[in-house]
Amino acid sequence: MSTNKERFARFGIGTKGFVYILIGGLTAAAAFGRGQKTDSSGALEFLSNQPLGLVLIGITVLGLCGLVFWRFYQAFKDPEDKGNDFKGIANRIGYFSSGFFYCFLIVSGVEILLNSNSGSGNSKETLVAKLLDETYGQIMVIAVSLIFLGKAIYQFWRAFSGKFKDKVKATGHKIATRKFILYTGRIGYTARGIVISIIAYLTFSAALHYDSNKAGGTEEAFHFVQNEFGTIILFLIATGLLSYGIFMLIKARYRKMVI
Numbered sequence: 487m488s489t490n491k492e493r494f495a496r497f498g499i500g501t502k503g504f505v506y507i508l509i510g511g512l513t514a515a516a517a518f519g520r521g522q523k524t525d526s527s528g529a530l531e532f533l534s535n536q537p538l539g540l541v542l543i544g545i546t547v548l549g550l551c552g553l554v555f556w557r558f559y560q561a562f563k564d565p566e567d568k569g570n571d572f573k574g575i576a577n578r579i580g581y582f583s584s585g586f587f588y589c590f591l592i593v594s595g596v597e598i599l600l601n602s603n604s605g606s607g608n609s610k611e612t613l614v615a616k617l618l619d620e621t622y623g624q625i626m627v628i629a630v631s632l633i634f635l636g637k638a639i640y641q642f643w644r645a646f647s648g649k650f651k652d653k654v655k656a657t658g659h660k661i662a663t664r665k666f667i668l669y670t671g672r673i674g675y676t677a678r679g680i681v682i683s684i685i686a687y688l689t690f691s692a693a694l695h696y697d698s699n700k701a702g703g704t705e706e707a708f709h710f711v712q713n714e715f716g717t718i719i720l721f722l723i724a725t726g727l728l729s730y731g732i733f734m735l736i737k738a739r740y741r742k743m744v745i
Contacts, residue, residue: 491555491559492743494552494555494556495552495553495555495556495559495743496552496738496739496741496743497548497549497552497738498549498550498551498552498553498554498555498556499552499553499556499734499737499738499741500549500734500735500738500739501546501548501549501550501552501553502549502550502553502588502731502734503730503731503732503733503734503735503737503738504546504549504731504735505526505529505530505546505550505591505731506674506727506728506730506731506734507728507731507732507735508524508529508532508533508731509524509525509526509528509529509704509724509727509728509731510677510724510725510726510727510728510729510730510731511724511728512524512528512529512532513708513720513723513724513727514721514724514725514728516708516720516724517712517717517718517720517721517724518717518721523705523708523709523712523720524704524705524708525703525704525705526591526594526704527591527594528705530543530546530591530594530595530598531598533546534598540598540599543595543598543599544599546595547592547595547596547599550588550591550592550595551592553585553588554585554588554589554592556585557581557582557584557585557588558581558582558585560578560581561578561579561581561582561585562578562582564578565743565744566744567744580637580640614627614630614689614692614693614698614701615698617630618692618693618696618698624693624696627689627690627692627693627701628690628693630689631686631687631689631690631693632686634682634683634685634686634689635683635686637682637686638679638680638682638683638685638686639679640679641675641676641678641679641682642675642676642679644675645671645672645673645674645675645676645679646672646676648668648672650671650672650675650733651667651668651671652742654667654671654736654737654740654741654742667733667736669729670729670730670732670733670736671730671733673726673729673730674726674727674729674730674731674732674733674734675730676726677722677723677724677725677726677727677729677730678726678727678730680723680726681704681707681708681723681727684707684710684711685702685703685704685706685707688700688701688702688706688707688710689701708720708723708724711723
């Protein structure tokens with residue numbers, strides 16, 4: 487991979503961190519009535535309302551294109567030699583699905599730039615509604631919830647195994663810096679695992695009750711946390727996602743990349 491491609495990929499990873507910092511920061515403030523619980527699309531809407539908002543959206547969309555490029559590059563070119571066994575294919579499918587998800591966020595950003603955002607509502611709720619209308623739809627939605635659960639378990643494994651450190655060139659840094667990288671990653675992956683676990687639960691609940699209104703994404707997960715566990719827990723999870731964003735910025739700078 488050329489230097490320009492590597493820079494584009496790093497820019498994409500950093501942009502992901504920026505989006506998570508917005509999500510975590512806005513939601514942490516919302517826990518005490520000073521912001522708004524939000525998801526990735528909501529973060530873009532927030533940017534659009536700031537001075538030079540369209541410029542910020544444009545830069546963010548470009549960065550997300552870099553992230554999608556890197557995920558698809560990982561999936562198809564396999565620069566890290568994941569291989570073609572079951573574990574390798576599973577990893578590469580995960581890279582592809584991650585890139586595919588961010589394609590939707592890019593579309594949302596472009597719609598904002600073109601002032602054509604129709605406010606289609608909760609995309610996961612819409613997807614679940616479509617699936618429930620199909621033959622064996624309930625089974626398919628349960629399968630989707632299990633995929634989310636598997637992803638959540640993977641986030642927890644990443645957090646507590648410390649495997650996330652393997653892709654960050656921390657050698658040469660001071661001990662305090664290495665500890666900071668470790669803590670931001672561990673806290674961030676744990677918070678992400680919690681949010682995805684709740685999304686899995688909401689999706690399963692939608693299937694169980696045959697009601698797409700019970701499904702939801704990140705923003706609905708935040709509402710669930712506040713309603714069920716209170717403001718303090720919401721604040722802690724939100725700051726955890728902010729920590730994940732900081733870790734992504736570190737990763738963008740120091741991630742090991744196969745060239």
